[in-house]
Amino acid sequence: MAHTLLIVDDSASMRQMVSFTLKDAGYDVISANNGKDALTKVDNAKISMVITDLNMPEMDGIELIKQLRGKPGFKFIPIVMLTTESQDSKKLAGKQAGASGWIVKPFKPDQLLDTVRKFVK
């Protein structure tokens, strides 16, 4: 059975591209517009990995990670940030919140898939 990945990004085109790349590689994908939307979608799905943007309306990526890490099923789920942000201070904030990795946009499909394969086997 294919692994299910959760994609969180406020940009519809970005969700489309990430989703397209992952589906093409055989993964199932669930999409959410922001952190708040993501939290409503994780309870009924068996998520293997989360890929989230940083700056989003309603709830940003850092807050989402904090909330997810508070959930019993998400303590050890890999959560990778996919964002245009490349500042070390922001990366540190992400790491402290519980992020497992950081990819700077624009992403390369091979780079994204390599990262996913490192976490999801």
Added chain:
Amino acid sequence: MIATTRRGATITSLLILAASATTIITDVTTRIITAGVVFACMTTVLYWLAAKSSRSRCTAEPPEIDRCETATPDLTPVSEMLKRSTQLIPVLTSQLEVVMQETETAVLEIGERFMEIISRTRNQATRAANAVGDFAAGNDQDSKTLVDLSREALGAVMDNLRSVNGAARHTLENMQTINSIMENIREVVSEIEYIADQTNLLALNASIEAARAGEHGRGFAVVADEVRKLSARSTTAANEIGKLIRTVEEKISGIYGETEKSAAAAEQRSQESEVIMNDTLEQINQVILTARSELDGISMETESLAKDISGIVISMQFQDITRQKIEHVIDPLQALRSESMEMLARLESGSPAGSASGPDSNIAWLEDMYTMESEREIMKQALSKNDTQSAAELF
């Protein structure tokens, strides 16, 4: 002070002219961003003018102190200008938001179309592969190809032809056996003819001896005559049999010749058919091999095409990055509007000067808001350009 005011007015007029000139820029996004930058410059100049007018009153020479304190410069045109400029901001930000939305919709649609193309191209390649696979080879090793099946079917036809030819040869052999039996019969008939002749001769001798015996041999003469008649009938019968044997032999010989001829022809046709069938199967095999090789090429080409199209879809990430860059123009524009409205309020209340956030705090704010290295790089370059413009050029 008058000179400064005039210079400020000139710069402001030039900026207004520049703002008007942005309308000739055809690209909507560039035009809006340029207009935003011009507006920011205008606001800065107006700030500078307001601060200058206030500062000049405080730093004026003693003889001018009275005039300075008593003269209230007419700032109504500046207020009007500021008001008009402030009204521009929501228009500009709305335009930028529409540009973002339209670009995102277009990118989504293009992305969907491209993904559909990839999916359809792959489906076509799969269908073609399946179609050729039916002819060429099954998906697993146990399943037979169409060529294998044809070869088996044609092999069965050839076996049937060979068995027909074998039956013909068997018939010929049987005929040869019949011929040899007929030869035996002919010998038997010859023996019968010989016995009949001898019997006839014996009957003749018996008749002569009976005649010599006279009256006593009369009865024996009758018997001898009957024996002679039987011998004659035996000879006739043997002759008839001989004739019949010849007729049968002739018929068999005719049938044998025809059968032999047709069997030879059938044998030749079988061999020719086998050659034709093998050639045909070989040709079909070659066609299938060529088709399979072509298909492999098409599959590779399809995958390469799909990868290229995927690359195009992925490269449209520029839209998300552009959107964020535009958002990073909209937010400062809105902040500038708030500051301008505050300044307008101060101008209208007669206290234009005040502690506005300085350029350094603006820069820090921008730097914090920018997420991309490229944005920070552009800001650095723009700021250093400003510095070099103000510095003296040394030779």
